[in-house]
Amino acid sequence: MGETAQLPKVRPHADEVVPDDAKTRRAFLLGALAGVATAATAATVAPQTAQAQGRRPAVLKRAASQPDLFATGALVNAVVAPAEWSNPVARLVRRATMGMSDAELYSAKAMGYQAWLQSQLDYTRIDNTAVEAEVAALWPQLSQDGDTLYALDQGTMQNALQAQWIYRAILSPRQLHERMVEFWSDHFNIEFSKVGYLKVIDDREVIRKHALGKFSDLLKASTKSPAMLAYLDQTVSRVGAPNQNYARELLELHTVGVDGGYSEEDVAGLSRALTGWTIQGRGVFNFNAALHDWGAKTVMGMTIPAGSPALGAAGVLEAEQIIEMLVAHPKTATYIATKLLKWFVTPDPTASQISAITSVFRATKGDIKLVVRAVLNSGWMASAPLKFKRPFHYLVSAIRASRATVTNTTNMISQLNALGQPLYLWETPDGFPDLFEYWSGNLMPRWQFATTASNLRTGQIIIDTAPYLAGTSDAAIDLVIANFFGGEMDLGTRTALLTFLRAGTFNDTRVRETISLAIASESFQWY
Amino acid sequence: MVLGTDELAHDDSCGCQEYRDLSRRQFVGAAAGISGMAAAAAVFPEWLPKVVLAETFAGERDVIVSIFQRGGADGLNLCVPFGDPSYYTGRSTIAIPRPDANVAANLKVTALDGYFGFPPGMSPLLPAYAARNLLVMHAAGQTFVSRSHFDAQRFMEVGKPADLNYVSGWLGRHLALVPPMRTTAPLRALGLASGLQKSLVGGPKTLPIPNPASFTIGGAANTIVARQSILSADYTNAPVPLNAAALDALNTIALLQTVNFTGYAPANKAVYPNSSFGRALKSVATLIRADVGIEAAQVDIGGWDTHAAQGGAVGAQATLANDFASSLAAFHADIVATNARVTVVVISEFGRNAKENGSQGTDHGRASTMFAMGQGIAGGRVLSLGTNGLPGWPGLATDQLESKQDLRVTLDYRDVLSEIVQNRLGNTQVAQVFPGWNAKFRGVTR
Numbered sequence: 001m002g003e004t005a006q007l008p009k010v011r012p013h014a015d016e017v018v019p020d021d022a023k024t025r026r027a028f029l030l031g032a033l034a035g036v037a038t039a040a041t042a043a044t045v046a047p048q049t050a051q052a053q054g055r056r057p058a059v060l061k062r063a064a065s066q067p068d069l070f071a072t073g074a075l076v077n078a079v080v081a082p083a084e085w086s087n088p089v090a091r092l093v094r095r096a097t098m099g100m101s102d103a104e105l106y107s108a109k110a111m112g113y114q115a116w117l118q119s120q121l122d123y124t125r126i127d128n129t130a131v132e133a134e135v136a137a138l139w140p141q142l143s144q145d146g147d148t149l150y151a152l153d154q155g156t157m158q159n160a161l162q163a164q165w166i167y168r169a170i171l172s173p174r175q176l177h178e179r180m181v182e183f184w185s186d187h188f189n190i191e192f193s194k195v196g197y198l199k200v201i202d203d204r205e206v207i208r209k210h211a212l213g214k215f216s217d218l219l220k221a222s223t224k225s226p227a228m229l230a231y232l233d234q235t236v237s238r239v240g241a242p243n244q245n246y247a248r249e250l251l252e253l254h255t256v257g258v259d260g261g262y263s264e265e266d267v268a269g270l271s272r273a274l275t276g277w278t279i280q281g282r283g284v285f286n287f288n289a290a291l292h293d294w295g296a297k298t299v300m301g302m303t304i305p306a307g308s309p310a311l312g313a314a315g316v317l318e319a320e321q322i323i324e325m326l327v328a329h330p331k332t333a334t335y336i337a338t339k340l341l342k343w344f345v346t347p348d349p350t351a352s353q354i355s356a357i358t359s360v361f362r363a364t365k366g367d368i369k370l371v372v373r374a375v376l377n378s379g380w381m382a383s384a385p386l387k388f389k390r391p392f393h394y395l396v397s398a399i400r401a402s403r404a405t406v407t408n409t410t411n412m413i414s415q416l417n418a419l420g421q422p423l424y425l426w427e428t429p430d431g432f433p434d435l436f437e438y439w440s441g442n443l444m445p446r447w448q449f450a451t452t453a454s455n456l457r458t459g460q461i462i463i464d465t466a467p468y469l470a471g472t473s474d475a476a477i478d479l480v481i482a483n484f485f486g487g488e489m490d491l492g493t494r495t496a497l498l499t500f501l502r503a504g505t506f507n508d509t510r511v512r513e514t515i516s517l518a519i520a521s522e523s524f525q526w527y
Numbered sequence: 528m529v530l531g532t533d534e535l536a537h538d539d540s541c542g543c544q545e546y547r548d549l550s551r552r553q554f555v556g557a558a559a560g561i562s563g564m565a566a567a568a569a570v571f572p573e574w575l576p577k578v579v580l581a582e583t584f585a586g587e588r589d590v591i592v593s594i595f596q597r598g599g600a601d602g603l604n605l606c607v608p609f610g611d612p613s614y615y616t617g618r619s620t621i622a623i624p625r626p627d628a629n630v631a632a633n634l635k636v637t638a639l640d641g642y643f644g645f646p647p648g649m650s651p652l653l654p655a656y657a658a659r660n661l662l663v664m665h666a667a668g669q670t671f672v673s674r675s676h677f678d679a680q681r682f683m684e685v686g687k688p689a690d691l692n693y694v695s696g697w698l699g700r701h702l703a704l705v706p707p708m709r710t711t712a713p714l715r716a717l718g719l720a721s722g723l724q725k726s727l728v729g730g731p732k733t734l735p736i737p738n739p740a741s742f743t744i745g746g747a748a749n750t751i752v753a754r755q756s757i758l759s760a761d762y763t764n765a766p767v768p769l770n771a772a773a774l775d776a777l778n779t780i781a782l783l784q785t786v787n788f789t790g791y792a793p794a795n796k797a798v799y800p801n802s803s804f805g806r807a808l809k810s811v812a813t814l815i816r817a818d819v820g821i822e823a824a825q826v827d828i829g830g831w832d833t834h835a836a837q838g839g840a841v842g843a844q845a846t847l848a849n850d851f852a853s854s855l856a857a858f859h860a861d862i863v864a865t866n867a868r869v870t871v872v873v874i875s876e877f878g879r880n881a882k883e884n885g886s887q888g889t890d891h892g893r894a895s896t897m898f899a900m901g902q903g904i905a906g907g908r909v910l911s912l913g914t915n916g917l918p919g920w921p922g923l924a925t926d927q928l929e930s931k932q933d934l935r936v937t938l939d940y941r942d943v944l945s946e947i948v949q950n951r952l953g954n955t956q957v958a959q960v961f962p963g964w965n966a967k968f969r970g971v972t973r
Contacts, residue, residue: 079766233834233886241885245834248674248891258675264930267674388769391721420721420737427829428598430677437694438722441735441772444742444780445721447758451745496757503753513750517757520744522765522773 078348078385079436082523084488089113091381094486094527095344096120097175098182099397102483104175113378120176121369123212131171138409139164142200146226146283149197158192161200162423163409166416169396170406180211180372182392183343185424186431188222188254190231192424198227199424201283215336215366216327219254223323224277224285232429235278237271238291247271249429255326257335262300269297273304273319287316300325333361337371344375345384347436353380386526388436391419393527394446398453398519401484405462412461415452419445447520454516465511473501476511484518493523588708588953589870589903590815591823592808592858593698593726595684596851596875598832599676601889602896603878603923603934604839605649605848606663606909610642613923617882621839621889623647634840639663642920643909647840648848651856655900659907660863662971664897666911666921667938668877674891676832679876683940684725686961695729697960698823701948702730704956712820713778719807724825732775733823739810740788743780755780786817797861804828805854812862815869828854831875835886855900863900870901870951874940880932881923893933894921897943903951905973912937912969938969946971 085091093100093108096117108116119126136143139160141152149157169178184207192199202225210218222228229235232246247270252258272293280286292315296306302325304318326332337357341349360374389397395416399406406412416422420442426432433439453461468476477498481489497514504510518524608614609625623646624635636644639656643665655661671688673679682688686697695703698716707715715732718724723735736742744755755777762773791813793799799809804826811824830847837844855871862869878895900906913919914937921927921935929935945957945966957966 233888236835236886236888238885243834243884243886243888244890245832252675252677258678264674386766428676428832433722435722437728437768440769441718441723441733442721442737443762443769443773443776444736444744447744447776448741455746493761496761500753500757504750509747513746513754516746517754517761520758522762522769525769 078346079526081384081386081526082488082490084490086488087486088378088382089116090486090488091384092117092376092378095381095384095387096179096376097400098169098178098393099400099527100486101400101403102486104400105486117176117373117376120174121212121373123174123177126173128172128174131168131173134171135164135167138167142204146197146201146281149200150282152197154196157197157200158424159410159413161192161203162413162416165203165423166392166396166409166412167406169392170399176372177208177212179343180368181207183340184211184218186426186434187339188218188228189426189429189431190227190424191427193427195227195230198225198230198279198283201225202227203424210368212369212372215361215368215371216324218368219327220320220323222254223250223319226279226283226285229277229279229285234274237275237277239272239275239293242268242271242275242293244268244271247274250323251326253429255335256300256329256331260300260329260331260335266299269299269304270319270322272297273299273322276315277319287313289313289315292318300329327366330358330362333358333366336366337361340371340375343434344372345380347385347387388439389525389527390432390434390439391421391445392416392423394525395419395449397527398450398484398524399461402453402463402515402519403483404453405464407462415449419449443525446525450516450519454512454519463512463515465508465515468511468515469506469508473498473506476506476514477501480515480518484515484524489523493521497521587868588705588822589868589901589951590821591698591947591952592811592869592871593823593825594855594871594873595680595724595726595825595827596831596873597676597680597827597829598875599679599877599879599891600831600875600895601833601837601844601879601892602665602667602875602894603881604646604837604844606639606643606665606896607636607646608642608665608920608923609636609638609644611920611923613881613925613927617923618839619883620887621837621842621883623840639909643911646845646848648845649852651849651852652859655856655859655863656907658859658864660859660900660902660904662899662904662906663909664899664911664938664943664971665909666894666934666936667897667940667943668875668894668936669941670936670939672893674877676876676891681725683874683876686941686944687963693962696724696726697944697948698726698825699729699733701952701954701960702727702733702823704959705952705954707732707820708822709820712822713782714775714819714821716823716825717814717821718825719810720825720827724827726825727823730823731771734772734775734779736779739783739786739814742776742783782819786813786819788813791816793857793861794865795860797857797859799857799861800850800853802850802854804850805857808854808858812858815862815866833879833888834884834890835888837883837888855898859900863902867902870903870947871899872944872947873898874944878934881928881934882932893929894936894938895934897938897940899943899947899971901951903973905970910938910969910971939964942966942969943971 089109090100090105092113093105097104111119141149141157142160142164172178188207190199190202206221206225210221229246232249233243234246237243244267248267251260251262251267251270256262272295276288276292278286278288278291289309289312294307294309297304299322302322307315334354338349338354341353341357357371357375361371364370421432454463468479477494480497481487481494497517500517501510501514603614604621604623607623615622624630626636626638626644628635633647636646637650637653638644645653652661669683669688671682673682684696685693687693702716713732714734716727716730718727718735719737720735721737727733744751746754759774759777762770764770765773788810793812799805807826811826814821828851833844863871874897875895877891877893879889879892884890911920914921914935921937923934925931941961941964945961946968948954948960949957950972954960
């Protein structure tokens with residue numbers, strides 16, 4: 001492997017957006033990250049609304065609600081956001097990106113809440129040429145068809161697939177799209193180890209293509225994705241010997257949810273309707289009528305009358321009808337609405353939030369853009385409890401905030417593996433968990449990553465410390481807080497970092513250690 | 528760069544003092560029933576004040592190694608009921624031949640008794656069985672019906688079916704209910720995983736540690752104490768359970784640095800497979816041998832969702848079974864055979880259909896196997912119950928099957944775990960560990 005990704009060089013972070021209160025930023029070299037994300041015309045920094053500030057409790061540290069981990073309590077631990085998180089645009093940017101870079105935040109503040117959100121939703125209008133050109137140059141195999149991919153080395157392809165995602169997550173200005181790619185990659189999880197090159201096609205043609213499109217298009221593309229059909233054993237299902245694996249997860253995980261009201265008979269009926277859905281050649285969907293079960297079946301109240309082999313290719317319509325029914329099923333709307341609320345807003349959505357988003361989902365026939373827009377409304381964002389970054393989000397957010405130059409994506413892959421989220425390698429179809437109680441215990445790998453990432457002067461991840469060393473230690477800490485925390489940091493942590501920085505010689509080594517502590521700190525684990 | 532333990536030993540800036548204070552407050556508050564202490568109330572379960580901790584607790588109890596076979600293991604091919612002819616009629620391509628079949632020994636069942644036997648992949652465990660340290664349990668599982676992996680695993684690990692209000696796991700609650708085996712131990716339990724398995728949720732001083740041999744924040748030795756100190760202070764006011772996790776992690780650094788993982792020499796020349804499961808069990812063995820106060824470890828082995836091309840005496844499941852059995856066999860020779868105070872228990876969320884499907888695999892079913900291993904386990908036999916609750920076998924003939932497709936669950940996993948919790952882990956509060964379950968002990972322990 002050892003592919004080397006030299007990130008595109010971009011112009012330094014635009015002087016035109018430098019606010020008066022952070023003059024040190026003028027000298028800041030943007031490294032690799034960047035200005036890609038600041039395509040928007042910069043005007044003035046959006047005024048902070050007093051509204052949010054006024055409502056927040058005047059404490060420096062957040063107070064946890066009383067999570068009862070044992071019994072009779074809620075499943076979730078709603079953690080109130082700190083008082084310092086007062087800027088509503090920053091709230092939005094934290095949730096809608098893979099990490100809040102200084103550049104992205106200035107851009108968003110300049111545009112304002114609604115305009116920035118809309119621009120992220122209309123992601124195809126955001127110029128992504130530089131990143132995509134680099135991806136195409138670094139990993140040309142990823143755009144190939146099944147026949148070509150089939151002949152390639154699986155290990156190389158796995159690395160390429162993982163590397164492109166990390167690369168795009170760090171550098172793409174289409175950050176909300178990246179968040180949705182992550183969401184749907186879990187929703188329609190497929191383990192690379194089982195399906196190999198087919199996942200390359202699925203990632204490209206199903207997940208990335210429809211991540212902010214229509215749910216019906218996304219689901220239908222997934223149902224005919226060779227990777228999904230192979231992953232969940234649909235390809236070996238046939239008349240007289242139906243395999244229930246895919247049919248079950250299509251109901252349980254992809255559409256109506258485990259409480260969607262289906263029975264074992266419905267699973268069996270759907271598995272029979274899906275017989276014949278298989279792969280032809282290298283990564284091409286095919287309905288093979290010879291494998292189809294033409295008997296009558298019933299799925300969640302929908303009856304498919306007995307057909308005849310004479311119908312041939314029309315047999316595919318049986319399951320297609322059921323899938324149409326599932327797309328429009330009220331339980332599907334509720335299930336997807338709830339998952340999106342959990343992804344973007346709160347681990348414990350209220351009934352009224354679920355009801356509101358379910359309504360939007362149904363009214364828009366599952367238009368993901370409009371549903372996400374509703375989910376990310378400023379009212380809910382302002383009071384949203386904290387969410388705990390998963391390892392991928394954590395790694396990417398650290399790189400984005402630090403403006404590090406990344407020269408070796410293979411190393412990034414192993415860093416992410418050590419953090420516990422090897423991309424495309426979650427074995428079961430439910431996808432990586434998005435639960436605080438699941439990830440919160442595993443801090444040591446994060447602290448190790450923070451140390452490693454901060455201390456590399458050459459090699460894979462390079463953080464330029466010159467801007468931090470250009471002024472006083474106070475200014476260096478302000479810069480850390482601006483870059484890593486959007487300027488919003490409690491006094492206690494600021495004092496601790498400053499005390500540490502001052503306790504040693506103010507030099508490159510000490511600054512790097514200070515940055516590692518910022519990345520390792522509790523505040524940086526949340527978004 | 529790793530700081531030597533001597534340098535850390537006399538330094539309290541790692542947060543040990545805060546940690547001790549926090550821990551003591553929790554226990555004092557909990558035991559005395561003090562309700563007004565915010566920290567204690569946040570960390571500790573509300574029901575705990577009702578529990579009277581045994582003051583004269585002996586401290587003598589087993590370390591438990593809990594293993595979850597994720598994906599729904601096909602117990603019928605892990606312990607073959609060769610005495611039931613329906614096994615062979617329902618599994619035309621994946622059945623494993625009887626012990627008396629005219630095929631090579633490595634292609635057929637080795638009898639454990641007159642009815643059940645191990646397939647070739649499980650044969651590494653024959654010595655543990657012969658030593659009467661391994662108990663095989665069949666037709667076991669949860670009586671609550673779910674064929675969803677995720678619901679079934681969740682309810683099993685939580686220890687209370689179909690109750691979405693329960694978040695903590697059975698092992699976590701067990702740990703919370705008993706005082707630490709060693710009061711000074713910074714780490715009581717660990718999950719060999721990147722995220723905490725549900726079984727362990729709620730356990731005090733419990734962390735997921737995917738690789739115990741690499742447990743340090745790293746960086747320069749001359750600043751590591753100061754940096755750890757900052758992290759300790761920084762996380763002190765973090766929300767539950769993040770605050771405890773951070774303190775536990777920082778206090779565990781020194782502990783794990785005293786353990787020589789790379790130089791570990793298993794007893795009895797045991798060789799652990801170089802698989803993720805084998806390495807995890809070896810790490811657990813190293814920690815047990817080091818005697819650092821670990822009371823529980825949760826280890827997972829995945830890949831049991833064998834819907835297609837499962838294979839029989841050889842093939843995909845046989846390979847996985849061999850990894851499973853070889854790893855456990857090494858653990859048996861290394862630890863179980865030499866230490867009377869260790870119990871291993873193995874569960875899976877469900878078994879698979881009695882009959883194979885058209886893909887030479889098996890779809891989600893009901894009952895599966897369970898395994899328990901230890902000198903305190905009544906091993907050397909296969910325990911299975913008939914539908915009347917007496918020793919027997921529910922049967923694989925179509926009219927004997929649940930929904931005409933699945934082996935019935937006649938042995939609830941909570942009966943097995945309750946008996947282990949009470950008799951081997953010294954915890955009489957089994958009704959708290961498995962709420963709402965009236966456990967019947969089945970002779971799992973000696």
